[in-house]
Amino acid sequence: MNIRDKKILIIDDELEIRKMIDSFLRKEGFYRIYHAENCEEALTNLRENKPNLAILDVMLPDGDGFSLLTAMRQVSSLPVLFLSARGEAEDRLLGLGLGADDYIVKPFLPRELILRVTAILKRVYTTVKPEVLPTFKLEDCIVDLEGAVVSNEQGEQLLTAKEHGILVKLYENRGRIVTSDALCRAVWGDDLYGYENTLMVHIRRLREKIETDPSNPQSLLTVRGLGYKLIVKEE
Numbered sequence: 001m002n003i004r005d006k007k008i009l010i011i012d013d014e015l016e017i018r019k020m021i022d023s024f025l026r027k028e029g030f031y032r033i034y035h036a037e038n039c040e041e042a043l044t045n046l047r048e049n050k051p052n053l054a055i056l057d058v059m060l061p062d063g064d065g066f067s068l069l070t071a072m073r074q075v076s077s078l079p080v081l082f083l084s085a086r087g088e089a090e091d092r093l094l095g096l097g098l099g100a101d102d103y104i105v106k107p108f109l110p111r112e113l114i115l116r117v118t119a120i121l122k123r124v125y126t127t128v129k130p131e132v133l134p135t136f137k138l139e140d141c142i143v144d145l146e147g148a149v150v151s152n153e154q155g156e157q158l159l160t161a162k163e164h165g166i167l168v169k170l171y172e173n174r175g176r177i178v179t180s181d182a183l184c185r186a187v188w189g190d191d192l193y194g195y196e197n198t199l200m201v202h203i204r205r206l207r208e209k210i211e212t213d214p215s216n217p218q219s220l221l222t223v224r225g226l227g228y229k230l231i232v233k234e235e
Helices: 015-027 039-049 065-073 089-097 110-125 161-172 180-188 196-210
Strands: 008-011 033-036 053-057 080-084 102-105 135-137 142-144 149-152 155-158 220-223 227-230
Touching (some): 008 015, 008 039, 015 033, 015 110, 033 039, 039 065, 053 065, 053 110, 065 080, 080 110, 089 196, 102 110, 102 196, 110 180, 161 196, 180 227, 196 220
Parallel strands (some): 053 080
Antiparallel strands (some): 135 142, 142 149, 149 155, 220 227
């Protein structure tokens, strides 16, 4: 199926914002577009129309986007793009940590929104040849890329789709520097404009799962001015 056949749900309490986003999407060829102005309408829409992607505002009249995303995740794994006037790092971290695929701050460029929507849809819905991914050991944990699970003395933690994509790219180049651009391209595709700050948030979340002391990483290292390096223990 062409990605422009995918259903997109816009969740925002401001009618003018919904109309504007709707207009941007239709100009790019998207036509199966649904609207919701609050959490209740969004969940009803999710059940009845089964959208393939949601563009979600953080501030809603009957709740907030973070709580709504948690409720949505109980019934659907559809990709979610946060669109919010709240650009604080902690809000970004919370949204991405809850499993959102991306986070854009208002005001935004129409082209940037379309690029990010398209990148998410391509990544999630484009069929790729399956491959068996490895399990490997880091300093204090074991990473199962096939199952997208990190195991340590405290138990197991699931990797989000973005964290998984970052680790796959780093593992493929283990022991070598992977530039930020290369990581963004691997995870978000060719339309990587503006993703470097988002990448930093995902790296921070990833370190919280694989490092004993995330502020003093031993496995996922930053190479200043260049990118990142993954240190894998010898088998």
